Amino acid sequence: MNDDMSDESKSCSLPSSTEPTATRSTVPMWIFVVTLLLLFLGFAFFDKKGGWFDVRVYAPYNSSEELEAAQPKSAAAVAMAAGKKNYETYCGSCHGNDGAGKIAQAPPLSGSEWVMTKGAERLAHIPLAGLGGPIKVEGKDWNMNMAAMGAGLSDTDLAAVLTYIRGSWGNKMGEVSPDDIKKVRAEVGKAPQPYTGEKLMTMPE
Amino acid sequence: MKSGFSIFLAILLTLGGSWIGFVVAPTMQLGTAKLTTALVTGDTWPQQRTGEATLGQQIYRANGCVACHTMQLRQDGVSFEVVLTSAGKINPTAVSNLISTLTLTGLNKEAADIAADKISAVGGKTETHLTATGADISNYHAVRRSVAADYLYDAPVQLGSLRAGPDLANIGARQPVAAVHLQHLYAPSSVTAKSAMPSYKFLFEVRKQINGVASPDALNLPAEFATAAGYEVVPKPEAKQLVAYLLSLRADAPLYEAPFTPATTKP
Numbered sequence: 524m525n526d527d528m529s530d531e532s533k534s535c536s537l538p539s540s541t542e543p544t545a546t547r548s549t550v551p552m553w554i555f556v557v558t559l560l561l562l563f564l565g566f567a568f569f570d571k572k573g574g575w576f577d578v579r580v581y582a583p584y585n586s587s588e589e590l591e592a593a594q595p596k597s598a599a600a601v602a603m604a605a606g607k608k609n610y611e612t613y614c615g616s617c618h619g620n621d622g623a624g625k626i627a628q629a630p631p632l633s634g635s636e637w638v639m640t641k642g643a644e645r646l647a648h649i650p651l652a653g654l655g656g657p658i659k660v661e662g663k664d665w666n667m668n669m670a671a672m673g674a675g676l677s678d679t680d681l682a683a684v685l686t687y688i689r690g691s692w693g694n695k696m697g698e699v700s701p702d703d704i705k706k707v708r709a710e711v712g713k714a715p716q717p718y719t720g721e722k723l724m725t726m727p728e
Numbered sequence: 729m730k731s732g733f734s735i736f737l738a739i740l741l742t743l744g745g746s747w748i749g750f751v752v753a754p755t756m757q758l759g760t761a762k763l764t765t766a767l768v769t770g771d772t773w774p775q776q777r778t779g780e781a782t783l784g785q786q787i788y789r790a791n792g793c794v795a796c797h798t799m800q801l802r803q804d805g806v807s808f809e810v811v812l813t814s815a816g817k818i819n820p821t822a823v824s825n826l827i828s829t830l831t832l833t834g835l836n837k838e839a840a841d842i843a844a845d846k847i848s849a850v851g852g853k854t855e856t857h858l859t860a861t862g863a864d865i866s867n868y869h870a871v872r873r874s875v876a877a878d879y880l881y882d883a884p885v886q887l888g889s890l891r892a893g894p895d896l897a898n899i900g901a902r903q904p905v906a907a908v909h910l911q912h913l914y915a916p917s918s919v920t921a922k923s924a925m926p927s928y929k930f931l932f933e934v935r936k937q938i939n940g941v942a943s944p945d946a947l948n949l950p951a952e953f954a955t956a957a958g959y960e961v962v963p964k965p966e967a968k969q970l971v972a973y974l975l976s977l978r979a980d981a982p983l984y985e986a987p988f989t990p991a992t993t994k995p
Contacts, residue, residue, distance in 0.1 A: 542730075578757045579985045581875055583805045583862075592837060593806060595767065595858050595982070595989050678818075679848060701851060702817055 602698070606687025609680050613672055614650075614688075622692040629669065630660035633692035640728040643685055643699040647707040648726065650674070650681060653717035668717065678704040764877050766981035768990055773983060774880050777976045782881075784973025787966050789886060791928065798888035799897045801979055803873035803986070804862030808840035809833045810847070811855050818851030826850055857989040870898045872986040874979050893925055901980040907948070909971040910963050915953045931967035934959055 574580030577587045584590040596604070611620050617629035624631030632638050637660065640646050650673025657666040673681045678701035685704075689696040766773045777785070788794070810832045815823040830843050844854045860872045874897045879885045903909065908919060914932050916923035932947070937960050946960040955961055963971075982988050 576753075576757070578876070581803075581873060581985055583803055589837075590985070590987075593858060594984065594987050595856065677849075679851070705818070 602683045602686050603690060605680065606683035606685070607691075609676060609684045610687050613676065614684065617669075622688065622694075624660075629667070630658075630663070630665045632688050633694060635660050637723075638688055639694055639696050641696075642728045643689070643697075643703045644707060645723055645726045645728050646685060646689075647681075647699070647704055648711060648718055648723060650676075650684070651704070651707055652711040654720070654723070655717040656719040656721075658720035670717070674708075678702075678708070758876050761876060761880060763880065764983060766983060767987060768982055771981065773981050774878055774978075775976075777881055778972060780969050781972040781976040784969035784971070784976075785882065785886075787931075787970040788973055789884070791970075793896075794886040794888045796888075796890060796892035796925070798891050798895045799874070799977065800887050801864045801868060801870045801872070801874045801895055801897045802862060803860045803865055805860075806837075806988075807833075807859045807861050808835045808837060809857040809859065810835065810840050810843045811857055812847065812852055813855050814853040816851035816853060820851075822850045823847060823852035826852075858987055860986070860988050864895060868895050868898060869902050871980050871990070872982065872988050875983060875985040877983060877985065878979050896974065896977055898977065898979045900975040900978040904975060906971050906975060909974050910967060911947055911949065913967055913970065914947055914961060914963075915949065918950055918953045928967070931970065932961050932963050934961050936960075 572585045574584065574586050580587050580590055584593065614632075617625060618632050619625050619629075622631060622633040637649065637658075638646060649669070651671055652674075653669055653671040655668040657664060659665070673684065676684065681704050682699045682701045685699040688694065689699065763772045763774075765771065810830075812823070812827055826847060830846065831839075832843060835843065840856050844856060847854050860870070862873075864870060865872070878897065912919040912923075912925075913928045915927055915929075916925040934955050937943075937946075937958055940958060942960050943962060945962045947962070949955075949961065982990055
């Protein structure tokens with residue numbers, strides 16, 4: 524046995540006391556490139572499919588936006604969503620996206636007696652024909668001019684806008700149908716003159 | 729050992745990293761999960777189990793049902809359907825002409841939105857219905873996938889990993905009749921021919937009928953599985969608890985995480 528051992532130590536070229544050590548050598552550049560590329564692809568995939576760790580996002584949905592968009596909505600909710608979009612495009616710049624109005628620009632719509640009417644006939648005249656001259660909104664006097672901001676919208680779109688302003692910011696009045704808009708649009712004619720508050724008050728609600 | 733500290737650090741990082749990823753992060757995400765509400769009905773979800781069903785969960789656990797049954801439904805996709813609810817007053821004929829030219833079922837979200845927009849442009853009113861799709865959904869007559877909320881009252885959660893038998897996540901809705909479950913536990917092949925499930929006879933008691941009259945609880949077995957005349961098979965409390973638990977397993981309410989349009993709201 525001892526013979527074997529001595530044979531072995533003889534044939535080994537390294538002195539038995541030295542432990543092998545790693546030496547310094549440069550890491551090839553391509554490893555960095557490939558690693559970065561893989562990282563990038565991994566993150567791109569995660570961003571597209573991972574849902575960013577949102578607890579509510581499960582397959583087959585890839586993001587919280589996609590899940591939100593898939594939520595089943597009732598017909599009323601769809602009209603409200605369309606109304607909100609058009610309101611913010613055509614009316615919100617003056618009346619505010621929160622419906623609170625803007626000082627020296629436009630009176631509030633939330634809580635306004637012009638909006639919270641039983642029916643929608645009088646209200647529909649305002650965006651279809653325009654409104655000018657002195658009016659009272661929630662006890663405050665306004666004397667400005669609003670052009671026929673809603674005349675360019677289709678019956679469905681304007682109905683949705685009015686449904687939206689009648690059902691948002693604490694307002695709780697009924698839906699407006701495209702047929703109501705159609706009727707008032709025919710009444711105000713092709714080249715409408717802005718109505719005054721007084722004239723509107725003579726109309727049925 | 730020269731690099732002892734580096735080795736220690738490497739092990740710490742490896743184990744610590746997976747502990748954070750697999751234990752800490754999920755606990756932070758779901759550890760405080762609360763009751764949610766179902767879409768459409770607004771009912772709370774999940775429904776609290778009865779005491780009997782809660783005991784049944786331990787019977788399920790004790791008998792190792794989880795070895796052969798999973799409790800997790802997967803879903804591959806969603807399919808949208810546009811349904812006309814009213815043709816409107818403006819131009820009903822245009823709406824019905826348009827409807828006949830459009831594909832309204834089996835759509836994806838974009839196609840469904842486009843179809844709905846086209847119909848509403850001519851005055852029709854539509855609703856978009858959502859259906860879950862996938863192999864699990866069709867194989868197990870499910871309506872949606874399983875989500876974390878479904879397991880809120882489970883201790884422990886018995887997801888399972890092998891499907892020697894069917895998935896049970898929605899069994900309470902799929903087979904709501906307790907008597908069928910009892911008979912199946914006693915003699916699986918009397919309900920499903922060639923069933924691979926073992927019989928759980930020890931959850932039942934075979935006893936002599938009293939005055940030759942079967943008790944109300946007695947199983948109504950087909951002739952080839954029946955006991956000798958004058959005897960009857962009645963479930964022990966464990967069997968009843970287990971069945972109460974099975975009936976409490978449902979994944980059939982639409983949730984925000986897994987929306988679908990319930991059949992009852994479809995006109």
